[in-house]
Amino acid sequence: MPSVTFKSVTKRYSEFVALRDLDIEIGDREFLVFxxxxxxxxTTTLxxxxxxxxxxxxxxYIGDRRVNELASRDRDIAMVFQSYALYPHMTVYDNMAFSLELQGLGRGDIQQRVQRAAQQMGLEDLLHRKPKDLSGGQRQRVAVCRAIVRNPAVFLMDEPxxxxxxxxxxxxxxxxxxxxxxxxxxFIYVTHDQVEAMTMGTRIAxxxxxxxQQIDTPQAIYSSPKNKFVAGFIGSPAMNFFDGALVEMTDQLWFKxxxxxxxxxxxxxxxCQRYVGQRVICGLRPEDIHDRCYLPPGMVTAPLKGTITHTESMGHEVIVYLTLGDEQSxxxxxxxxxxxxxxDRVELAVNTAVLHLFDPHTEEAIS
Amino acid sequence: MPRLARTPIHLALITLSLLWTLPSLGLLISSIRPPADVLSSGWWTVFQHPFEFTQYSLENYRAVLGAAGMGQALLNSFTIAIPATVMPIAIAAFAAYALAWMEFPGRQWLFLAIVTLLVVPLQMTFIPLLRAYRDLGLTGTFAGVWLAHTGYSLPLGIYLLTNYIRALPQDLIEAAAVDGATHLKIFTRVIVPLSMPAIASFAVFQFLWVWNDLLVALVFLGGTPTVAPLTITLTNLVGSRGQDWHLLTAGAFVTMTVPLLVFFALQRYFVRGLLAGSVKG
Amino acid sequence: MLAILVGSGGVVALFYGANALVERFAPGRLKGRILPWVYLAPALLLLVAYLVIPTVLTVYVSLLDARSQSFVGFSNYISLFADPSMGEAFRNNIFWLVGVTGVSVSLGLLIAVLADRVGYEPLPKTLIFLPMAISFVGASVIWKFIYAFRPAGTAQIGLLNGVITSLGFEPVGWLVERSLNNFALIAIMIWLQTGFCMVLLSAAVKGIPQEMIEAARIDGANEVQIFWRIVVPMIRSTILVVSTTTVLLVLKVFDIVYVMTAGNQGTEVIASRMFKEMFSFRHYGRGSAIAVMLLLAVIPIMVVNIREFRQPTTR
Known part of the structure; x- marks a missing residue:
């Protein structure tokens, strides 16, 4: 049973369309990252x-209940805000107890649940502080804790x-x-940070x-992006794109x-066969271009010649910027x-097993 | 700046401070001198031997609170000022919350209309209101003055509180909504505690305004002594016992005690309230 | 006591009751529509009853005769302008405006700047601000005592005449001498209002970045030049707010005149005149006409004030 469903949801602010025809089914216990x-x-979606x-x-829908007209308080959700939105006039304890109190829980119940949640997040010693006396990291934990204490069906997190x-x-x-x-x-989680998306999500939208654009597991999104936007958005440094054409020579397809x-x-x-003789865009991830001296064994490669314009040594790797030919970098x-x-004028090795091809007009992937 | 060059600054400040304090000091000293002394010599003569305590007495205060009716008036002032402070705060705060955070058509327009009412001087309203009061039997009643003070203070109160409440972080209000709070709960548990500085400033301003008001009381309470606040009673005293300086000085000091207490206890809110209230019609 | 409780508690109970009613009986969608109006209703009701309707009625009544029985057009206004005692009230009010505003704003600025340079700053500021807490009536009594007049030869109990006679002059009837009494009244208002001006201006003066003053000093400006060329221009908008606020207050001044002289001996002002028309002469038409003129005088100043007030000094 999916726990959250969007059925062709559109949100318009006067002229501006913030969300167009969104269809998503989010499964129970899933961690979906937008x-x-x-x-x-x-954020609009959230x-x-x-x-x-x-x-x-x-x-x-949340569960099988249509919630369009339902007030926030009746949706059985909890939310962590980007600013944390801790009530400044309440202690950490009261911040957490607030929603339980509004549900009409008894004192003992509330105390028990707050204690348990605080333990889970290691906040026991801070319960009687006010938000202004907490560090940034502590505030963030309190905000998360305030959400878990309610034990909701769905957690919403907006760039927490x-x-x-x-x-x-x-x-x-x-x-x-x-x-x-x-x-x-x-969990439904919103971020602009692709590292968070890749590391936390069971699926990414x-x-x-x-x-x-695409909704899938992090691995699938990385290895087979559905279009040029997704390909360019995920991965750092971003994927290189080359304009060229697909040609057939000696029984072999070439990108030229x-x-x-x-x-x-x-x-x-x-x-791919249908694009022979046509213009295409080829995408190459930076990590698929190697120094010839340090090639992993058994990799099939093709040469890439260029002049180095800049290098950044990161310690665990080196980022190399090159120009190839006139305009292309x-x-x-x-x-x-x-x-x-x-x-240096150098020749690097491209791992040809992981080329990404895109239609130049629709920018959709050619698989 | 060199030390010597600052002498004129010190002199000017001390002179001005003295000038500003002397009037009140004279009043205070006279109010504790026996009637005969007050009328026969200037109050400054006490400084010839300031520590001769037989020349002071609290007799004037007993007289003014009892026979002159200031005791009853003090009570009346509280009876007028406290509800006339609480009522506008409650009404303005609810309205301000609605104007700041609830969705309804014409919200901006309504806020503007209310702010516009700030320009209306009280005097504009007296004649029609007096007639209505006469017909409704509200003249000379506490309820009548409460409502009048409340009505007059609402444009300012709504203006101040709406501006303050609107500036509270949106996230907090949304967090409360997600946490399960109704509008009333959001208002009482989140908005009101967070707006305390603004509410306190407005409360101090409104309380002092009502306490010190003569005009509205005079118009809506008329001459009835049983409901007259301190300001009216003191004014009557000036008219009827204009030469009894021992009573007048003690009476004036009685009217001043509460505002002075508020001033010293709540100076921060007092100043802020005055600044905020400076646009009151 | 009971009255206080009923008056204060009643309003709060009213809101809770109304809210509960809506929560319980209004169906889901309607609830969101009704609730704002429940919160607004008491405020709107009072505003309409106490400000909107009376204002409109006053404008109308100002076009009627003394007893509001027949329509007389603008003749109330015309007779007011022709009336010499009304002219006197206008003249006096202008005196008040110029005197109080000019003196208390400049004196307030002076004190703010001077006090900024000494170690015991809060003391003079508190002393000078203190009269703000005192009612006009209380202040009037204080000053009536200062102006108290005894015939020459007897002991003076008023401070001012005490000083004058000790210097060898004849005692003066400050509140009866037509050349002096208006100034005597204006002094009271200055005493009350200077503290207010000082507090606002002081905050503004402290808001000027120290580096700017130091830069001017390095550029070779002396203290006087710094004051006129840097300080005053930088706090212009506060000066405007303070001045307009004082003007508004003075336009409507009533209590001081009413208590001190009741508007006699040539001390009438607009507001005390209106009170007389209403209660002494029972001429509602002319009373209303004065109120309308007051409104017309207040509007432009108020607009300036609200516009300026929105930006600085509030919190």
């Missing part, structure tokens, strides 16, 4: 589900980690993943300009452009032992 650039409609905004068209510094963010990420495993309920020519793997599908992530230097 990700996309700012203004893509991900607010519609929370009942903070009303839909223009379509239906939203974006106000933390990098180190805390990594810690909080694992914390939330752990909670999801322990609580066994449905990518939105752009109010339209759902001014700067490079790459043989396609022999297993290419029938769909390209980024590669190569082995940390690599000694490529600025200004």
């Amino acid at each position: 990700v996309g650039p700012s203004g893509c409609g991900k 607010r519609l589900l929370a009942g903070l905004d009303s839909v223009t068209a379509g239906d939203i 980690l974006s106000n933390l510094d990098a180190q805390l963010r990594v810690q909080a990420r694992t914390e939330i993943s752990r909670l999801h495993r322990e609580l066994k309920s449905t 990518i939105l752009n300009q109010g339209v759902l 452009s001014d700067a490079l020519s790459l043989p396609l793997p022999p297993t290419t599908s029938a769909q 390209c980024v590669a992530r190569v082995d940390r032992r690599s000694t490529l230097t600025l200004g």
